[in-house]
Each structure stands twice: as structure tokens, then as C-alpha cells.
Amino acid sequence: MKNAGCSSKPRDLSRRRFLSLAGTAAVGAAGTSLLTGPGALAATTGAGSAAPATKKPITISYWNHQHPPLIDFLKVKMEAYRQKNPNVSFEFQFASNKDHLQKLAVAMGTGTGPDMFNLHSAYTLGYQSKKLLAPVPPELVGYKSYTEMRAEFLSGALDGLTFDGQIYGVPMQSNAFSLFINKKHFQEAGLDPVKDAPKTWDDVAKVGKKLVKMDGNRMVREGFDFGYHLPTWIMYQVQPIIQQHGGDILDPAGKAAVNSPQAIKALQMMQDLLYVQRVGDPTLTTNTPANANDDFVQGKLSLWLTGPWAIETLKPNPEVYQNYAVVPHPQVNPAKPITAVYGFNLCVNAAAPPDKQAVAWDFIRFLTADPIEWMNKLAFPIPRKKWYEAAGAQQFPYLKVFIDDIAYGRPLVKSTHFDEILGSMERAVQRIMLNKGNVKEALDLSAVEINKAVGK
Amino acid sequence: MGAAVRRAVRDGAAGFRLPPHAGWGIAFVLPAFLLLLIFRVYPILSAVAVSFTDYDLFSTPSFTGLSNYSQLATDPQFRQSLLASITYVVGVSIPTWGIALALALAFDERVPFRNLLRTGAFMPVVMTAVPVAVVWKFLFHPFGLVNVFLSRFGVDRINWLTDQSTAMPALIIVGIWRAVPYFMVIFLAGLQAIPRDYYEAASLDGASAVSKFRHITLPLLRRTSVLVIIMTVIVTMKAIMNPLIMTGGGPAGMTRVLPLLIYQTGFQYYRMGLASAMSVVMLLLVLLFTVWQLRLFREKT
Numbered sequence: 001m002k003n004a005g006c007s008s009k010p011r012d013l014s015r016r017r018f019l020s021l022a023g024t025a026a027v028g029a030a031g032t033s034l035l036t037g038p039g040a041l042a043a044t045t046g047a048g049s050a051a052p053a054t055k056k057p058i059t060i061s062y063w064n065h066q067h068p069p070l071i072d073f074l075k076v077k078m079e080a081y082r083q084k085n086p087n088v089s090f091e092f093q094f095a096s097n098k099d100h101l102q103k104l105a106v107a108m109g110t111g112t113g114p115d116m117f118n119l120h121s122a123y124t125l126g127y128q129s130k131k132l133l134a135p136v137p138p139e140l141v142g143y144k145s146y147t148e149m150r151a152e153f154l155s156g157a158l159d160g161l162t163f164d165g166q167i168y169g170v171p172m173q174s175n176a177f178s179l180f181i182n183k184k185h186f187q188e189a190g191l192d193p194v195k196d197a198p199k200t201w202d203d204v205a206k207v208g209k210k211l212v213k214m215d216g217n218r219m220v221r222e223g224f225d226f227g228y229h230l231p232t233w234i235m236y237q238v239q240p241i242i243q244q245h246g247g248d249i250l251d252p253a254g255k256a257a258v259n260s261p262q263a264i265k266a267l268q269m270m271q272d273l274l275y276v277q278r279v280g281d282p283t284l285t286t287n288t289p290a291n292a293n294d295d296f297v298q299g300k301l302s303l304w305l306t307g308p309w310a311i312e313t314l315k316p317n318p319e320v321y322q323n324y325a326v327v328p329h330p331q332v333n334p335a336k337p338i339t340a341v342y343g344f345n346l347c348v349n350a351a352a353p354p355d356k357q358a359v360a361w362d363f364i365r366f367l368t369a370d371p372i373e374w375m376n377k378l379a380f381p382i383p384r385k386k387w388y389e390a391a392g393a394q395q396f397p398y399l400k401v402f403i404d405d406i407a408y409g410r411p412l413v414k415s416t417h418f419d420e421i422l423g424s425m426e427r428a429v430q431r432i433m434l435n436k437g438n439v440k441e442a443l444d445l446s447a448v449e450i451n452k453a454v455g456k
Numbered sequence: 457m458g459a460a461v462r463r464a465v466r467d468g469a470a471g472f473r474l475p476p477h478a479g480w481g482i483a484f485v486l487p488a489f490l491l492l493l494i495f496r497v498y499p500i501l502s503a504v505a506v507s508f509t510d511y512d513l514f515s516t517p518s519f520t521g522l523s524n525y526s527q528l529a530t531d532p533q534f535r536q537s538l539l540a541s542i543t544y545v546v547g548v549s550i551p552t553w554g555i556a557l558a559l560a561l562a563f564d565e566r567v568p569f570r571n572l573l574r575t576g577a578f579m580p581v582v583m584t585a586v587p588v589a590v591v592w593k594f595l596f597h598p599f600g601l602v603n604v605f606l607s608r609f610g611v612d613r614i615n616w617l618t619d620q621s622t623a624m625p626a627l628i629i630v631g632i633w634r635a636v637p638y639f640m641v642i643f644l645a646g647l648q649a650i651p652r653d654y655y656e657a658a659s660l661d662g663a664s665a666v667s668k669f670r671h672i673t674l675p676l677l678r679r680t681s682v683l684v685i686i687m688t689v690i691v692t693m694k695a696i697m698n699p700l701i702m703t704g705g706g707p708a709g710m711t712r713v714l715p716l717l718i719y720q721t722g723f724q725y726y727r728m729g730l731a732s733a734m735s736v737v738m739l740l741l742v743l744l745f746t747v748w749q750l751r752l753f754r755e756k757t
Contacts, residue, residue, distance in 0.1 A: 098704070106723040109513040130514045130726070228618075283598055283615045420725050430707040435620045437708070448532060453725070 060360050061091040061114035063107075065100040065344070066290050069312040069378050074367075081366050088359055096289030098230055105419070108132050108349070115352040116360040118172060120232060121160055121343040122412040122422075128163050129416045134348040135166040140361035142369070157383035160411065161345060169345035170364050173380040175307035176339040176405040177236055177329055178398070184323040185211050185221070185302040197327040199334050201241075201269060204303060208279030211302035222295070224303040225280030226270065228434060229287040231426040232342070235412055237305060238425060240340045242266040244332040249413040249421065249450075256450035258425070259443040268439045271432050282434055296320065305329065308402045311379040326398035329405050341409025343383070381406070420453035500739070507732035513722075517729065524733035534734065536709050537717040540624065541693060541738075544713050547628035548695075549688040552635045556684070559636065560643035561673075574644075578637045589701035592630045593617065596702070617703050623711045630698050635691065639684050646680030647673070682753045686746050693742055714738050 064074060071094050078090045093114070095103055101120065107113040108127070119127060127133050136149070143149040146167055150158055153171065161169045183193040189210045198204045208223030227233040239249055247262030257263060273279050280301070287294045293313050296304040299320050314321040329339045346368070348360045371387035374380045375396055381403075387393055396402075415421055428446035431437035475481075507524055509517035528534045563574050580588070595602050596616035603613050616626040650673065658668045674681075696715040699705055705712030705720070712720075714734065722731030 102724060105726075109723055109726060130512065132514075283613065283618070286597070286599065417725070423720070427706070427708045430618075431620075434615075434618050434707050442708075445532060452527075452531065452533075 055087050057087050058359055059089045059091055063114040063117040064094045065097040066094045073377055077367050081363055098289050113349045115356045116348045118344045119347045122418050124160055126416045126418055128168055132350055133168040134350040134357050135168055141170055141365040154383040169347040170368055171383050172344050172346050174343040174383045176341045176409040177305040177307055178401050178405045179327045180304045180306055181325050182302045182323055183325050193325055198330050201330050204330050205273055205277040219281040222280035222301045227287055230289050231422045234426050234429045235422055236340045240338050243338045254454055255456045256447040259447040264440050264443055267432050275436055308379045326401050328401055337408040339405045339409045341406055342412055417453045421450050424449040503732045503735050506729055507736045509729045511728040512726040513728055524730045528733055537712050537714045540712055541714040543624055545689055545692045548631035548692045551632050552639055552688050556636045556639035557643050559640045560647055564647045580634050581638045585697040589698045593702045596626050618707050620707050620710050623703050627698055627711055642684055646677045650676045686749050689745055690742055
């Protein structure tokens with residue numbers, strides 16, 4: 001996808017522009033493939049009437065990544081579906097994002113995968129290239145045809161899920177990161193949460209230093225810090241910062257570009273924020289894959305990059321929930337904003353029996369039927385026009401900020417070896433940020449690893 | 457040759473007689489032997505075969521000769537993992553030998569509540585691996601109990617699992633904690649097999665405790681010691697649970713021991729050929745060490 005950040009008036013985003021760009025959230029690894037899933041025939045032919053018609057007892061295994069509000073929501077939805085379809089039961093399992101992906105990879109590789117699962121957008125290309133995903137039968141998810149389905153979603157939203165003319169999943173969430181700020185901390189530091197909200201990384205350094213709270217020599221509250229608890233989270237942060245500096249993860253030929261001068265400059269800036277500007281101390285974090293926003297929720301951090309879905313996770317701490325604000329993702333050059341965009345899609349296992357595939361698709365239709373509900377209960381933007389156009393959506397807090405940041409987003413690096421690239425970037429960031437390692441050396445090593453992974 | 461050989465073969469065949477009830481013996485052994493063949497030998501041979509292929513678990517393996525092995529020779533991740541494994545094996549094994557022997561010696565004496573203490577000391581072995589790893593992860597958290605305890609002695613907060621210099625020592629501590637009781641029991645069995653008469657005779661001759669340990673216990677524990685040495689190396693070389701759960705191999709791959717890299721390469725990156733080649737190298741390393749230890753033992757005896 002072409003980056004939207006080249007606009008001369010980046011913040012003046014028209015509805016049309018959003019509609020054409022926001023869909024990339026669920027896109028992720030866009031690409032083409034001549035491969036067609038082995039379940040294609042079953043799903044598009046015999047499966048068509050299976051879901052509504054079949055009354056024999058059927059159990060659907062469903063795996064999802066853990067996000068407490070989402071898990072509660074899904075359980076309610078499963079129960080509601082079960083009441084409408086008493087013959088259907090669910091074997092529901094969830095794990096932290098990292099564990100979910102790891103478990104799924106092993107299970108799919110050994111033929112023991114669940115009937116349906118949610119899949120991070122960046123993994124779609126890899127899974128599809130191995131024929132693990134069943135194509136969506138449009139009639140089972142509520143559309144007469146793929147054309148009608150595409151018309152329902154925002155432009156580009158289904159691109160990363162489309163291979164050889166067939167669609168292989170239904171988007172459930174699209175995100176970019178924006179900057180959450182704790183207004184109370186700003187006031188305590190004598191800062192104005194509106195006027196002094198950071199727009200650039202230089203601002204983050206300047207404001208972050210003032211927000212830091214010390215107890216003698218020890219930092220007890222961070223002004224700003226990055227998240228290190230998940231490899232994907234690391235990529236959400238590192239990729240846009242490298243791109244803002246003019247670099248990228250892979251060059252156009254698909255070779256590692258992580259040790260380019262621009263990328264080195266980007267990671268050096270990240271390291272300097274912590275070790276020169278002293279805006280944070282990564283040793284203070286208590287974030288975990290299951291509680292990704294914990295530091296901010298606990299009030300131990302004043303500026304935090306996260307997605308719109310994080311709003312729900314702030315509620316356990318009313319003091320923070322009542323004092324948060326959201327501003328756009330910090331930039332190197334606010335005139336050319338760049339963020340990373342990612343999403344999660346609901347997919348069906350191509351190896352699942354046709355009757356289970358049919359019921360799984362029917363459940364996905366039921367689950368995603370009301371995008372407004374997803375926004376209101378989970379703060380999950382689903383890239384569907386119905387959601388964006390609804391009156392309720394417009395009242396969602398900081399909607400424009402979120403939409404802007406989604407619109408300026410670039411999908412995560414597209415590669416069938418995404419997981420290996422991710423692992424390499426995680427190690428590089430750990431060397432640089434957690435252990436204050438030499439930036440160039442860490443990125444040179446990462447480039448060697450990535451080139452080995454992609455076969456360059 | 458003809459007649460002589462035929463005669464020899466005939467005589468040999470005639471001389472070879474199955475012992476009485478041998479059929480029953482074979483029948484009893486056969487199921488275990490078959491299980492061993494199916495679940496041990498066959499997977500090992502399969503791994504060796506797959507190591508010469510490019511195989512992603514989904515498509516048909518294609519023969520690539522030694523390319524996986526040559527790739528390993530230049531792979532920085534493999535080198536780092538091998539080093540991490542060696543560090544872990546050495547770090548866990550050597551202290552384990554000493555501590556396990558010391559505890560076995562202590563529990564071999566008539567101490568009060570001996571059975572209760574023995575049972576208590578054995579607990580880490582019977583605990584399930586995953587919850588134990590999760591609990592240790594919490595204990596080593598920057599705000600966990602280990603740091604709380606150390607802070608009483610003025611030690612500043614240590615980021616056990618995220619600092620490159622402390623992550624491996626943290627895993628080693630857990631590894632020792634888990635390995636010691638098991639090998640203590642083996643040492644204890646070895647100690648109890650030493651006839652008490654030797655010690656009584658030595659006492660009559662006026663031998664000191666140190667002298668008895670050096671000249672009676674250690675030499676007679678040699679067989680047990682070799683078993684313990686070989687087993688600790690094999691067990692620690694295969695360790696995956698604690699690194700997987702506690703550090704995920706991080707930070708920066710510092711605790712990504714070989715089994716973890718093999719698991720990730722095979723099941724996460726779908727490079728089964730490369731993962732199998734790593735397994736074969738690991739198997740050969742353990743085999744070499746075992747043969748070396750046994751030979752060393754034989755030379756000494």
C-alpha cells in the first residue's frame with residue numbers, strides 16, 4: 001500500500017481518504033499467491049448449506065489470542081450462538097498473543113490445529129502460502145458474492161486476505177498505535193496536556209524528561225518507554241520509526257535493510273531516549289503479553305504508544321481511566337506521518353471437515369455482524385463502512401486521532417518469513433534497548449539473520 | 457573351503473541351542489523392544505533422514521544433501537545457541553554434582569527427621585515443570601521475591617530475566633534447584649551400597665572422616681558418579697521448558713539453548729530439515745561426551 005503520509009496536509013483527512021486507507025489495518029501481509037487452499041472446494045460447494053441445515057451435534061474448536069475484554073465478549077457471543085444453535089458447542093482456548101501464535105504454528109504444522117482461529121494480519125501471507133486457510137464462502141458470512149463482501153469493507157481492508165481472487169478471512173480488528181498520555185502526570189509536572197502533548201520524537205524527549213519521577217537516584221515513574229513484552233509489539237514501534245527516518249526492514253529486492261544508515265539512526269534515537277535523555281527505564285516495566293498496557297494502567301508511565309483497544313484495559317484503574325488523552329503517534333516529521341498498521345482476522349482451518357468449516361463461518365458471520373458493538377464494548381475498529389458511518393462510532397473518544405493514525409499506517413513487513421524477521425528484530429531491540437548494546441553491531445547481526453531467513 | 461565350512465556351520469548350528477523357556481523370555485521382551493524401536497529408534501533415524509532434506513511439514517521433502525549441515529557451520533544463531541547450551545550444561549551440571557553428593561552424604565547419616573527431610577528435598581523433582589517455571593519467572597521479576605530478599609542485604613534491583621548478564625545465571629539457578637534432588641537420590645543409593653564394614657575397619661585404623669571419604673566413599677562411588685555425570689549432561693542438554701517459559705530464549709538470544717532453537721526452527725519457522733540437522737549435531741555431541749566419559753572411567757578402573 002502506498003503510504004498516506006506523503007500528503008501535504010496530513011491531518012486534514014477526508015472521509016474518502018480514510019475509507020481508501022483505513023482498510024489496510026486488516027491487510028497486513030498483502031501479496032498474491034497462485035495457491036488455493038485445499039478446503040476451497042468443500043467450503044464453497046457442499047458447505048454452503050451445512051451451517052443452517054445441520055442439526056447433528058457439532059463441536060467447534062476456536063483459538064484466540066488473549067485480551068481480557070475480548071475473551072469475555074467472545075464467551076458471551078459463543079453462548080448466544082449456542083442458544084440459537086443448540087447442536088453447536090465450542091472448545092474455546094486462548095493464550096497470550098505470543099503463545100497463541102506459537103501454539104497455532106505448531107498445531108497447524110502437525111495437523112492438530114483448531115477449526116477456527118484469529119490470526120495476526122502479518123502472518124496471513126505465510127499461512128496462506130502453506131495452504132492452511134480455508135477460503136471464505138461469501139454466502140455463509142452474509143454476502144451474496146465476494147463483490148458484495150468487498151463493497152461492505154473499507155477499500156483495501158481485504159487485500160491482504162485475498163489470494164487468487166479468493167478471500168481467506170474476515171477482519172475483526174484494525175489498529176495503529178497512537179500516543180496515550182496521562183493528563184494528571186502532565187499537570188503534576190507543570191505541563192499542559194493539550195499544548196505540550198508531543199508531536200515529534202524531540203518533543204517526547206523534552207516532555208518525557210519532565211514527566212519522569214525520581215526517588216533519590218531511582219526512577220519510580222517513567223516519562224516514556226517502548227514496549228518489549230511481545231515481538232509483534234516491538235515491530236509496531238520499530239518499523240514506523242525506521243520508516244520515519246527514511247529506512248525500512250527490507251529493501252525493494254527483499255533483502256535486509258535493517259542496518260542501513262537510516263535504520264541505525266532510528267534505533268540510535270530510540271536508545272538515546274532512554275540512555276541519554278533518560279525519559280524512561282526499561283527495567284521498571286511490568287508489562288506482560290497478557291497485560292500489555294500494565295505500566296500505563298498502573299500509572300507508572302506517562303506517555304505510552306498503544307492502540308484504541310487499550311481504552312478498555314484502562315478501566316481497572318479509574319484514576320488513569322479518567323485522566324487519559326490520546327494524541328497522534330510521534331513523528332520525525334509531522335508533515336509526513338508514518339505509523340504501522342496491523343489487524344486480526346478470523347480464519348478457518350483448511351483441514352477442518354466441511355461441516356465444521358460451514359458452522360465456523362456461520363459463527364464468524366454472527367460474531368462480526370455488528371461492528372458498532374465491537375467498537376462500543378471493545379474499542380475495536382472493524383474496517384467496515386457500516387462501522388465508520390454509524391452515529392455511535394463518531395462519538396467514540398479520540399476517534400479522529402485513531403483514524404488518522406490508521407490511515408497513515410503501513411502494513412508490517414510482508415514476508416513468508418515474517419516470524420523469523422520478527423524474532424531477529426526482537427533480539428536486536430533487546431540488545432540495543434535492554435542491554436545498551438552497540439546499535440550498528442546489533443543491526444548488522446540482525447541483517448545477517450534476516451538475509452539467512454529470506455534466503456538472500 | 458566347501459566341506460570344512462559346511463561342517464563348521466553345521467556344528468555351530470547344532471551347538472546353538474535356545475535355553476529352555478526362551479520363547480517366553482522373548483515374548484516378554486518383545487513388546488518393550490517394539491515400543492523402543494517405534495518411539496525411539498525410528499524417530500531418530502527419521503530425523504537423520506530429514507536432516508538431508510528441505511522440508512516444511514506441508515510439502516514433500518526434497519533431498520538437499522549436506523546443505524543443512526553446511527548452513528549450520530556459518531549460522532550465527534546456531535553458534536549462539538550452542539554456546540548457550542554449553543554454558544547451561546556446565547553451569548548446572550558441575551554445581552549439581554557437588555551439591556547432590558553433599559546432600560546425599562548428609563541424608564545418609566542418622567539425622568533427625570531424615571525421611572521427612574529426604575521427601576522435602578525431593579519435591580522439586582515431582583513438581584510439574586510448567587507451573588514451576590512460571591513461579592520462578594515471578595520470583596525473578598524485578599519486583600519479585602528474589603530481589604526483595606536481596607534488597608535486605610543492600611543489593612540493588614537486578615533484572616534477572618531481561619539482562620544479558622543475569623538471564624542465564626537465573627536459568628542455571630533454577631536448573632540446579634530442579635536437578636539436585638534427583639541426582640541426590642542416585643548418590644544416596646550409591647552410598648547405601650557401600651558396605652559399612654569398610655568404614656568401621658577404617659575407624660579402627662584411626663582414619664579421619666575426610667580420609668574415609670577420600671579413600672572409601674569416592675572410589676566406591678565411581679560407577680554412580682559416572683552415571684550421574686552422563687545423566688546430568690544429557691538431561692541439561694535437553695532442557696527446554698525453563699528457557700521457553702521464563703525467557704523465551706531472550707534477551708537477545710542469550711538463553712536460547714539448542715533444544716529451544718530446534719523447536720523454533722522446526723515448528724515456528726517450519727524448517728524441519730534444518731531443525732533435524734541441529735538435532736543430529738546435538739545427538740552426536742551428547743554421544744561423544746558419553747563415550748569419552750565411559751572411556752575415561754574404564755581407563756581409571
